[in-house]
Amino acid sequence: AQSVTQLGSHVSVSEGALVLLRCNYSSSVPPYLFWYVQYPNQGLQLLLKYTSAATLVKGINGFEAEFKKSETSFHLTKPSAHMSDAAEYFCAVSDQSNFGNEKLTFGTGTRLTIIP
Amino acid sequence: DTGVSQDPRHKITKRGQNVTFRCDPISEHNRLYWYRQTLGQGPEFLTYFQNEAQLEKSRLLSDRFSAERPKGSFSTLEIQRTEQGDSAMYLCATPARGTNTGELFFGEGSRLTVL
Numbered sequence: 001a002q003s004v005t006q007l008g009s010h011v012s013v014s015e016g017a018l019v020l021l022r023c024n025y026s027s028s029v030p031p032y033l034f035w036y037v038q039y040p041n042q043g044l045q046l047l048l049k050y051t052s053a054a055t056l057v058k059g060i061n062g063f064e065a066e067f068k069k070s071e072t073s074f075h076l077t078k079p080s081a082h083m084s085d086a087a088e089y090f091c092a093v094s095d096q097s098n099f100g101n102e103k104l105t106f107g108t109g110t111r112l113t114i115i116p
Numbered sequence: 117d118t119g120v121s122q123d124p125r126h127k128i129t130k131r132g133q134n135v136t137f138r139c140d141p142i143s144e145h146n147r148l149y150w151y152r153q154t155l156g157q158g159p160e161f162l163t164y165f166q167n168e169a170q171l172e173k174s175r176l177l178s179d180r181f182s183a184e185r186p187k188g189s190f191s192t193l194e195i196q197r198t199e200q201g202d203s204a205m206y207l208c209a210t211p212a213r214g215t216n217t218g219e220l221f222f223g224e225g226s227r228l229t230v231l
Contacts, residue, residue, distance in 0.1 A: 009156075032218040043120075043207055043222040044159070051218070090158050094218040102147065102211050102218045103172070106158030 002027045004091045006107035014115045019063075019078040021110045023091030026072065033074045034092040034104065035065055044090065050074060061085070086114045119143055120223030122208050128229045129198055136194045137226040139208030148191050149220060150183055151207040152176065159207055165191060198230045 007022040025031055032051050036044040048059025055067040061084075065076045074091060088111050092104040121140040129135050141148060146167050151159035162181070163173045167188040177183075180198075185191040195202055205227045209220040 034219060036222075041225075041227070043224045046212075046219055046221075049219055092158075101164070101172075102220050103149070103161055103164065104159075104218070104220055105161070108158050109156070 002093045002105050004093050004107040006091050006110050008110055010111045012113040012115055013081045015083055016080050019081045021076040021089050023074045024072050025093050027093055029095055032094045035076050036090045038088045081114050083114050086112055119221050120208050120210055122223040122226050124226055126227050130231050131200060132197055134196045135198055136192055137206050139191045141210045143213055144189055145210040147211055148185060149209040150193055153205040153207060200230045203228055203230045
């Protein structure tokens with residue numbers, strides 16, 4: 001079974017500071033990995049995805065993530081936080097070999113707060 | 117602008133009542149997913165459809181829950197005899213068009229509050 005663990009349910013950073021949200025995955029097969037963002041009372045929006053091409057993945061809103069197989073990690077970063085980045089962030093994994101089934105397994109989420 | 121429309125966005129009901137949520141993908145796709153998200157948690161898989169066929173159901177989907185996709189386009193999720201533990205956001209999703217890399221496109225969700 002696949003799973004993801006997000007370390008830190010709450011992260012606070014100052015505006016302009018580095019954002020680092022941690023995600024570790026567990027998968028017996030090559031995974032697809034995703035980061036989604038959720039604003040209050042809204043659905044989930046895809047930030048970026050890893051699909052076995054480049055290990056450094058760039059997404060929307062200045063976010064990026066690096067796939068590290070040796071560390072089973074897919075941490076999300078942004079060099080400089082903006083107030084608009086305040087939201088809940090979810091890491092998710094799916095099975096590359098399970099073609100035709102996009103079932104995602106999500107982590108418990110990290111709430112990002114930006115301090116003015 | 118989401119590619120998945122969900123209705124209603126909010127529903128408040130009393131314990132024991134039945135509720136139904138509807139999901140309308142704007143662009144038809146043969147697969148459609150339902151997830152549940154409780155407060156402070158990540159979304160949890162409930163079920164998915166390939167056209168009209170319901171191919172997989174989570175053990176979270178008790179016998180009070182039923183999902184249908186009668187014409188392979190829109191889908192409904194009904195909860196009978198609601199309980200307070202059913203309070204959650206119910207999310208519908210379809211695969212992103214033009215990709216085969218496993219990503220899902222989510223609707224805005226239907227938030228259920230059971231009093």
